[in-house]
Amino acid sequence: MTTPDAPVRAPALEMRGITKRYPGVTANDHIDLDVRPGEIHALLGENGAGKTTLMNILYGLARPDEGAILLDGQEVNISGPSDAIARGINMVHQHFMLVPVFSIAENILLGEETMAGPIFLDRREARRGIVELGRRFGFEIDPDLRVGSLSVGWQQRVEILKALYRDAKILVLDEPTAVLTPQETEEIFAVLRRLAAEGHSIVFISHKLYEVLEIADRITVIRRGKVVGQRLPAETDEDDLAELMVGRGVQLTVDRGESHPADVAVRLEGLEVKDDRGSIAVRGVDLEVRSGEILGIAGVAGNGQDELVEAIVGLRHAAGGRIGLQGADITHASPRRINEAGVAYVPADRHRFGLVLSFPVADNLVLTDYYRRPYARGFIRNDEAIEATAEERIREYDVRTPSADVRAGTLSGGNQQKLVVARELSRDLKLLVLDQPTRGLDVGSIEFIHRQAIAKRDAGTAILLVSAELDEILELSDRIAVMYRGRIVAVRDGRTADKNEIGLLMATGGEARSPAAAIGPAV
Amino acid sequence: MDGLINALYSIPVAGVLFQLAGYLVNVVPDISPLILQAATPIALAALCGVMCERAGVVNIGIEGIMITAAFVGWYSGVLLVPVLGTTAIGPFGMSLALVVALGVALASGVVISALHAWLSISVRADQIISGTIINIAAFGLTGYLNNLIAKTSPNGAGAFTQFRPPREVTDIPVIGWILNMFLNQGPIAMSVIVLVVIFQILLFRSRWGLRSRAVGEHPRAAETVGIDVIRVRYRNVLIGGVFAALGGAYLSMEATNSFQQGMTTGRGFIGLAAMIVGRWSPVGAFGAALLFSSSTALGNSIKFSPPSGDLGTILTSLPDQVYDALPYLVTIVILAGVVGRSIPPAADGQAYEREAAT
Amino acid sequence: MTAPSSSGSPGRATPLLAQIWAVIALPLISILLALLVGAFVILASQLVLPGGNLDLLLPLTAYAALFQGAFGNFDALVDTLISTTPLVLGGLSVGLAFKAGLFNIGAQGQFLLGALGAVAAGVALAGAPPLVAITVALAAGILAGAFWGFIPGLLKAVSGAHEVVVTIMLNYIAIAVIAAVVGGPLRQQGRPEAITPDVGNAALPVIIGNDGHAGIALAIVAVAVVAFLLFRTTLGFEIRIVGANPDAARYAGMRPRALTILTMSIAGALAGLAGAVVVLGVTHLMTPSFGTTVGFDSIAVALLGRTNPVGIVAAAFLFGALRAGASLMQIKAGIPVELIDVLQATILLFLVANPVLRRAFRLRGVKAGLETTETITKTYAGEVAPR
Incomplete structure (x- = not known):
């Protein structure tokens, strides 16, 4: 773990041996991470690798079972988000933490209100401060616009302004580019580089390899809750990172072949x-x-x-x-x-249109055909036929489930999606x-x-x-x-x-x- | 003038409508205080609803809180009179016993609300089921105690009395009627308008209001900026309990000076309808409560002093029960007409779990 | 995150006794705790009342009388069955609605309307052959109840008005309707007070003891029909899916609006049947103040029975026994019958607070205390009204 930095500065943030167990799964297994002042440190891993859990621990949203967090070399105990904020840690969450019906100003103010007296908000002063802050980072914003009416790119900016308004020293961004266009991504990158140059430390969470290579000063890769490697962008490439991240040689793109x-x-x-x-x-x-x-x-x-x-x-x-x-x-x-x-449909929100989570796997597999032969005779259900078809589809699509009788909600996300795919594609x-x-x-x-x-x-x-x-x-x-x-x-x-x-x-x-x-x- | 009116009244079919308008002009000055009186418990129930639901907690136990407070207020009065006496110590016929009894009633509302808060916030039970349990428990317990007490038929501590605005004021057309509506009242009814205005301002202009609304819209976002969601919810539900209890106390300590089993007769639920129709704002809810209570006041007016002419013949031919049912009918009709366009706080009714799941 | 652990799902190999324990553990503990709370209420109320002296044994006296009144002899047992019957039907009404994600607090109003419909038809056919009179009177009660359930179903489907508020309003309107009809068109001539004539031949025949009427058998049939409907038919599947996830139901080609209206109507029919059974089997006539606690008891029955038809029968029997024994408790111990409401609420309270009970009694692997659908609260303000 040698670094090119000549005089090695104390890390702004150090996480040592962080372990977090949930029933049936160890989300974080002795994870070590250090971030220096002015550094953009990428945390790379698949969905479900434990990145978000680690950052929730840093932000006080979850408590570690083991391990320590050090800020500027001092061990701290972060009791909750307000404590994290007070210590200069701020987070831009993957799912925006913005209230859609609130204005930009209300969203930024929330929790850190500018007051006129003990009870009432000083909205004018707050607005002025926000406009000024935006200008400093090159955003021209109208603080009275409703956040729900903004594009996702702008909502992202509001999230970042929210963090800066709280005087963030350490800024964590969880998959910030997931919903952005390449151009918006570039703009956000420019802002991040500027913040790093001003001495902010940035943790950049992503599963996109090329982005990480582009923006990060250092890259830590985690897989199944463990740190599996650390790299400098200059010393690595996409294939190397992909193998680290997934744990085997992967073909990242499926060969689509010729279409006819x-x-x-x-x-x-x-x-x-x-x-x-x-x-x-x-x-x-x-x-x-x-x-x-x-x-x-x-x-x-x-x-x-x-x-x-x-x-x-x-x-x-x-x-x-x-x-x-x-x-x-x-x-x-x-x-x-x-x-x-x-016509078959694999919906974006499988919990809404795709599955009935409180119902057995078998019922979900015939959700669209339950009224047809052989699953029903007239208006009477035929449970044997339903069960038989379910077993068959489970085998064919390799759905990992203990049986066709368990509730769909007990399956993992990937297997739930396979359930939807099995139902929709098997005709x-x-x-x-x-x-x-x-x-x-x-x-x-x-x-x-x-x-x-x-x-x-x-x-x-x-x-x-x-x-x-x-x-x-x-x-x-x-x-x-x-x-x-x-x-x-x-x-x-x-x-x-x-x-x-x-x-x-x-x-x-x-x-x-x-x-x-x-x-x-x-x- | 009279000739014109008579001509209008005698038009077939449409004449009845003119007669109705004429009747309204005649009775409104007299029944205007009654409208606010009928609106008071409904509006206070609605304020309780707004207070809870703006922070994301559905409370259908309001009816139960009201009946509890009505009983506790009245019965505390019964117990306190021998100790504290009935000497008036202020305006509105206030006696020390009455004031202390009111305090006890409000406290009982807070206690019941605490149960709902615990079940729906901490235990994360279904909030509608929790509210239902509170209603069953409150009606059962007050009915049980009332039956035991009824054997002794004790005297209560009396009731708050109304302020009588001078006739010169109330005789002014229109303005006088409105003043009469708000001033010819006891202390609880009079306080409603003040509570509504204060609540409205605080909800939209204060730090407390901003945070409450954030918790009801997007509790996770509120938590990530360091707001204690659980605490905000508890606080709002408990304060809401004070409003509902005040509405219940109004029934047994201002509108009457006695307790009857089940005397809230659905007002807590009508209050919820007022909250929805009023789009979860205090002023809107108050307006809706006035709308609902107007039907009650008008129904009573028709029942006891029906208009003359064709209209009177039609109205008096209807059974009295039609007028009893009128507020419930009006509530259903208005609710069904408005509800689709009234959007509740986004996290209304959803339990909040503090730690991230993954 | 990873493959699900199978520990959460009951395996097939679990011994039968353990399975039964898993289902009844929480209800049983809740009932016992509620009896303790009830005893405390009885004791405490002696202290609050002026001039009361403390009788420490009063709770025991009360519960003994309660038990005697419910099971003390054959007649008492028949009384319990008679009280159980409308609760089974009402419980099915509320439970069926729960399955579809609807909260039918309106069973009370539907019960009243059902009773009114049955009395109206019964009085009109008092002299007709019993088979005709009974069939028509029952049908009239069912239809009247179904209509009172149809209204909130329709309003919810069309406008999104939540059934909780609407059905409560309809309960109060039902009281007014009964007072108006019994005091008006149905009023028996020549009587000083408003009361309907007797239903005559429309009265249900007695099948057990002195007054165990045929409604008891009807309730058993209704349980079988509802259970079959829910679990063996495609319509039942649709009702349950709509309750669990209305959006998925819509994608699966079901029609949540139509199902909402249909389910509320069936629920109303069941509560209406309960009302018909009570007037045709027990009172044989109606007064303007005709009212019972059946509608509200039904909510407790459905919740305690975990919305399952068999569970509902057990819960209805418990509350039926409490109601049947309550009058003897009032006579012998001077305890108002409203104590039953307190017990009911307390049982539900403990069931709802089941996470706390589980910790306190170290219960593992037992089923949750209540089974309802999240949809009830979600559709509260009409926002997610199923299309």
Whole structure:
């Protein structure tokens, strides 16, 4: 662990032998980590490797079973978030910790209020302070805007301002780029470099190898709760890091092979869909997906993708336009009719639409066919047939479960997703809709699901893939459509698409970028 | 003028509507204080609801808190009169016994709320089930004790009396009626408007309000900036208990001076409806409570002094029970009309677990 | 994170006794603790009352009378069965709604309307052949109750108005409706007080003892029907899925709105049947103040029975016994019948606080105290009203 720094400074933060056990799993197993003043230190690991647990311990949200935390060489006991904040530790969480119905100012103030007297807030003074702070870091912000109306990129900035407002010495960012475009990522990186130059210490949590190589001064890799290595970016490369992170030689991208698109399977014509609040979220989308191709929809989360997908599978009413499935009009068909017509759906939120967690695995595997023979005779359930099919699908899709009778909620995230995939894919399909199919999964499960998708494509199914992870879109799609503010602003060939161009289209829709557009509502 | 009115009244069908309007103009000055009186327990229940739910705790035990406070207030009075006497010590017919009894009633509300807070915040039980248990327990216990006591039929400590604004003030058209509505009242009814205004300002302008709302919208976010979610929730539920208890005490210590079994008759639940219709804001909830109570006051007015003419014939031909049921009907209709557009705090009803799960 | 440990799920090899213990441990402990609390209430209330003298044995006297009144002889046992019958039906009503994620606090109102419907039909057919009179009267009660359940179901499905507030309002409206109808169109001529005529031939036949009416058998049939509906039919599956996850139900092609309306109507029908059974089997007529505690007891029954039909029968029998024995307790020990409500609430309180009980009694592997669905609180303000 030699470093090029000449006079070795005391670490701003040192975590020694941190261990945290939860029932059935050791989330952190004697983890050591040190971060120097002015350093950007990357913490690399898969989903579920224990990165977030470690940072929750640092932030006082969880208590370690063993180990010590040292700040500037002094051992400290962090009793909770307010204690962490008081000690200069701040965290930008993966899922933003912002109150959507509050203004930017209210969100930043919360917990650290500027007061006029003992009871009332001094809003004017607070606003002034926030605007000034924003200017210092190059953000021009209107503190009265509602956070819920901001784009994710701007919400990220509010999170960082929130930390800076609290005078953060150590800033932890948990997967900060997961929902950003490449350009937004660059902007955030610039801010981070500037903060590091001013002497802030930064812990950057990620599972994206190239990002870590780009931004970090040092990289610590953890796997299954243990530190498995430390590297300097100059001494390593993506393959080395990937092997450390996953524990075996991995092929990070699935070989997608040649696609053989046939006739148009799905045709959207002038589709308009409203969101929950009744405003138009999908504005006249025309799109075709051919049998035997994967069409990827790239876009920053919240640009109408969810509404588009939900309209196609029948969960949301189309306000206008037409959806055709191999010539048949399914625009206003019920979810059941669409399902029976050969459309399958792997939802972004499997706990919401995909599974009934309190019900047995077997019931979940027939959730969409329970009323059909052989699972029902008339209106009487046939438990034997349900059980038999469940056993078969569990075997075929390698779902790790003690039996078909346990509740779906007891399975791991990866196995839950396999359950959804097993149900949706084990029949003849015309269209498969994959909405964020690998969010939050480990590398093994991601690989499995990608292979399944390609197999279905090669079997002649049309596949519509929506993902906020641009990398996933680029990896799988035969064609890429970019969605921006409810419109498809561009369609590119999947093999020749340029990542930066797609990113720019995602961020701006191809228009010249104005500050107003950047800060305005994200649909 | 009279000729015109008579002409309007005699139009077939539509004339009845004019007669209704005429009746309203006639009775509103008289019943305006009654509207606030009927609104008082509903509004206080609604304030309790706002206080709890803004911090993310659903409280359907309000009805139970109210009946408990109504009983405890009245019965404390019974026990205190022999000790403290009934000498008036201030305006509104206040006696020491009455004031202390009110204090005990409010304390009982806090105790019951503490049970709900413990079950729904610490034990993380289903909040609606917890509230239901509180209602069953409160009705059972007050009914049980009341039955035991009823054998002795003791005298209470009396009730708070109303302030009588001078006639010169109340006779002014419109303004006088409004003043009459707010001034021709006892201390609890009069305090409602003050509580509503203070609560409204604090909820949206103070640090406490900001933090309470954050806890009800996104408790995890509140915790990450160092706010103790559990403590904020406990505090709000306990303060809410004071509001509900005040509403219960109003029934047995100001509106009447006795306790009857089940005397809250659903007002706690109507208060919840007022809270929803009023979009979880104190002023909105108060407005909705006034709307609901107007139907009660009008129903009573029609029952006891029905209008004349065709309208009167129609209205008096309806059974009295129609007017008894009127506030409940109005509540259902307004709630069903408004509820879809009224968005609750995002974390309303969700238990909060402190430590991160992964 | 990793493969699930199988320790959390009951294996098939668990001995039967252990399985039974797992189900009844918490209810049993809760009931015993509640009796202790009840004893404390009886003792404490002697102190609070003016001029009361402390009788330390009063709780024992009271409980002995309670037991005697419920099980003391054959007639007492029949009384217990008679009190149990409407609680079974009401418990099924509330329990079925729970399965669909709905909280039917309105069983009371549906019960009252059911009773009214049955009396109206019964009075009209008092002279008809018993089979016709009874069938029509029961059907009228079921329909009236179903209608009173249909209203909150419809309002929830269409506007999102939560059934908790709506059904409570409907309970009060039901009281007014009964007073108006019994004091008006159904009033028996020539009587000084408002009271309906007797239902005559529509009265249920006696099948056990002096007054054990046929409603007892009806309740048993209803348990079997509801259990079959819930666990063996596709409709029951849909009801349970909607209760557990309305969004997934919608994707699976079920119709949460229609199911909400249907379930509330069935729940209303069951509570209405309870009311019909009481008037046709016990009172044979109605007064304007006709009222019982059945509707609210049913909530406790459904919760204690963990919304399961068999559990509901057991819970209904317990509360039926308490209700049947309560009058003797009042006569012999001077304890108001409302003590039963206190006991009920305390039992539920301990069940809800089951994590605390588990720690205190070192219980392992026993089932949770209450089974309800999260959906109830989630749909509270109509935000997540199933589409």
